[in-house]
């Protein structure tokens with residue numbers, strides 16, 4: 146049975162900080178960011194945008210009157226959850242007006258959990274081929290101001306409709322995984338921002354790539370790929386990963402990564418959504434009909450997976466490229482002072498209106514989030 150991604154779409158905040166502005170403020174050479182880590186801008190949420198509003202904006206264009214009845218499961222992957230108990234997906238479900246006869250859960254394992262969601266959704270659809278799963282990855286990646294990780298922030302959501310006979314890509318069942326208990330990046334419950342051992346995290350990422358790929362080789366065996374997508378905390382990480390993979394798979398060397406990096410360089414890390422943002426970037430900028438793509442998903446802590454997608458012949462007609470490009474073009478730059486204001490999101494009260502249109506987080510009143 147052919148199962149996979151029928152359609153996918155991203156949503157990003159309306160604001161960004163150019164890393165040149167950050168470099169000026171820190172009195173360092175902007176090339177450390179533009180060249181050294183390969184990032185140009187990072188998406189910043191105003192106070193009335195969060196993982197719920199981004200998830201709704203990402204999902205809306207995927208829903209029509211027909212599939213509204215067929216979606217009976219929402220999987221929301223995030224590591225910047227807004228509640229320890231209630232799934233953010235329930236707000237999304239209500240704001241999208243989906244059927245009450247729908248299961249909704251939140252998935253967590255750092256940046257990896259959307260890939261777990263993809264595998265779970267495909268397995269579920271194999272059992273219930275007339276149903277569809279709305280899989281959403283949504284995150285606001287924040288690090289401490291003035292930390293060395295500050296330039297690798299970002300925010301965004303990717304929504305994917307998982308179904309039989311998908312228009313965009315089928316997901317192969319045999320993949321390769323690697324899990325190891327490490328402390329490279331983590332966020333204890335009392336903290337708003339993660340703790341990170343930056344250099345170790347990059348080494349761990351590369352180790353996990355090797356291990357997951359070797360496991361993929363043993364499980365799947367087919368190693369013919371036309372293109373690759375990696376989890377993208379910053380674009381230089383993927384460049385290093387690709388060099389490492391080429392040592393294990395020399396045929397990978399000739400595949401260019403450039404098109405898979407375009408959106409991420411302008412948006413930054415969006416944790417669970419980053420790999421899928423890179424996939425959208427690749428699909429929007431290249432003709433990949435009938436091509437096979439190797440994907441590497443990494444989530445600190447750490448869990449990783451190498452898997453394969455088969456791009457469908459007429460996939461371009463299902464893409465929402467114009468919306469992706471409009472969102473990037475229509476964003477506004479922030480001054481450093483405004484970035485700091487948005488970084489310090491209030492935990493209660495009415496949220497100032499950034500005129501971002503609906504949906505928006507209008508306030509947190511009596512510990513309850515209000516969406517409009």
Ligand code: HMG
Nearest residue numbers: 174176177180181255256293294343344346347378444445
């Ligand atoms: P840093 O210490 O600021 O940077 O931290 P650096 O001094 O290592 O410099 C970075 C690169 O810029 C170096 O190149 C420099 O040479 C170069 P490299 O040696 O790496 O090839 N450089 C310059 N290049 C050109 N012109 C210049 C210049 N100056 C320096 N003037 C670090 C960098 C990534 C460690 C930091 O930003 C960080 O801690 N980020 C967060 C952690 C992270 O993203 N880790 C990635 C792997 S783990 C992961 O992906 C999981 C994650 O997404 C979380 C999750 O799973 O939930 C993070």
